[in-house]
Every structure is written in structure tokens, then in C-alpha cells.
Amino acid sequence: MPLQVLPGYSRIQLRLQVGTVESPAYRTRTYSNVKHDSSDQDVYDVAFALGNLQQYDVDSIIRINENQLTAS
Incomplete structure (x- = not known):
């Protein structure tokens, strides 16, 4: 069965x-x-x-992508 990737949610974490x-x-x-x-x-x-709008210094910026894997 071929794998299908469906894009899901994405978010930013500071x-x-x-x-x-x-x-x-x-x-x-x-x-x-x-x-x-x-x-x-x-x-x-x-x-x-x-x-730049935060009170504290930013240590890192992380992008989190969630995908749904389905077999079609």
C-alpha cells in the first residue's frame, strides 16, 4: 500500500x-x-x-509540523 501524507497543523514555539x-x-x-x-x-x-515583544530573551524558535500518515 502506498503511503499518503496529509498536512496537518503547524505551530511556532518560542x-x-x-x-x-x-x-x-x-x-x-x-x-x-x-x-x-x-x-x-x-x-x-x-x-x-x-x-521582540516578549519581556524575556528568546533562547530558541521551534516550528512544529504535524502530518497525518495514511495508507491508501
């Missing part, structure tokens, strides 16, 4: 450093409903802009 350098602690902010066909550069640009 990992923020809320602790100090000596004792790092992290918090995540997740933004859902990102279009699955958006380019990685566009997603990064939006996440970077959102990161």
Missing part, C-alpha cells in the same frame, strides 16, 4: 530564558494555527517579531 545565566530557567510560548504551507523564513520572521 523558548524564553526567564532565569539567570548561573541558574537558567525556561518558559515556552506556543502560537498555533500557522499555515502549513508557509515558508520557514516567513515563520521565522514572524516568530522573531513576536520574540
